[in-house]
Amino acid sequence: MTVWDRPEPPTRPVPLDRERIVAAAIALADEGGLEAVSLRKVAARLDAGPMRLYGYISTKEELFDLMVDEVHAEILPEEQLGDWREVLRILAQRTRQAALRHEWLADLLGGRPTLGPNGLAVTEAKLAALDGLADLDTVMRAVETVSAYFTGAIRREIANLRAERATGLSKRDWQRASGPHVRRMLATGRFPALAKAVHDGTEVDAEASFATGLDWVLDAVAAKLARPPA
């Protein structure tokens, strides 16, 4: 028995913490989507048995919550922002950018209340930006309306992106309804307005379209802030 034959000393278990677990889960999700995140795989990436994770999280859902909160740390900008409109716009756009980096975020966005420290910090930033500009009800409605918009818009954008990717169609072809199923549907003549839209539609830039819709919603909010409800 030479040194080389001697078995390695039993590797002391690497100390774990939520941060490392969440980081591993996010890495997995970035690579293979949410469905690629299994407790076994997360644990394996940390050289641990699956059951070890239960010392730090109590369920897989909880892990998802932690992942979402972690991404909210990326969303919150470091530097101070300007007026309420800039705050809401930047936060919306940073959320979108985060979802483009972590597509799985689109699957989770809006799926449950974000009560982690970073999620709360983002909410705090929004509320603080509007503080005093109107009565609390109006402020809440403003924040929630803008959030609802960008949640929905981001989800749709990612959904379309995946559909294009899956069918291998370019965005232009997709909008032209080259998919056989959609083409057949349009050919029935039951959807004239849609058919016209598909036929005449020009290529749309997802980012610009997101920004435009966001501006509209912000315009609406601005109008209500100026004239709070009776």
Place this chain on the structure above:
Amino acid sequence: MTVWDRPEPPTRPVPLDRERIVAAAIALADEGGLEAVSLRKVAARLDAGPMRLYGYISTKEELFDLMVDEVHAEILPEEQLGDWREVLRILAQRTRQAALRHEWLADLLGGRPTLGPNGLAVTEAKLAALDGLADLDTVMRAVETVSAYFTGAIRREIANLRAERATGLSKRDWQRASGPHVRRMLATGRFPALAKAVHDGTEVDAEASFATGLDWVLDAVAAKLARPPA
């Protein structure tokens, strides 16, 4: 061997079709949420083996698509609607009502393009309502902005509803942050605006809040329709 001992003649397999399968899946989801929908359980409800379903659907995701499209049939109203604003408002509200009847819809909404016949019919109705009121780009932006809003708003409403249900807290208590975790967070003093909002906030009616935000967004759309972009 008497008559009673004689085994029942082998029950002819009940003919299946997508409709029955989708109906069974929806029933399961209505009772126990999306996670209660398994191909085995759907099949069992139809007195069939799991593999039989694969003659009618090719994957579970596809079943989900069919379920969403089926609900869109409920969303589309029978009677003719009025002007564009009423069309968009009613469709948004009917989507919300459908999600309250079928909470699992919130999990799927916006998750992938809705290309089934009923989903397309709903889109057609929206586009038709705005047809000719502005250039195609503006019309598309209008439809997508309103859809993004109500998708996000519905998801949040259902998410909050589930959170209340899970914690057993009334909406009021929830908003008062009776949850020990949130209470602790607010006590840190790092979220003053949020703390104030939670403290001063009055009970909100989800339906009214949805309607208000929707009206704001529709106001924004109206402004853009009046003045199409240069």
Place this chain on the structure above:
DNA sequence: CTCATGGCGATACACTGTATTTAATCATTA
């Protein structure tokens, strides 16, 4: 050195979506 304790890995269970293989039934032809 001995013993207790607590964390960790291994094992186990019920279940999932789906591929494949086998059995049964039906239609068709001789």
Place this chain on the structure above:
DNA sequence: TAATGATTAAATACAGTGTATCGCCATGAG
């Protein structure tokens, strides 16, 4: 009518999942 071929359902199988439970082993205290 008998036999054969084609279609359809069922059974089995597989790899994987979240999570409960159990038993071991290393570390700390006495």
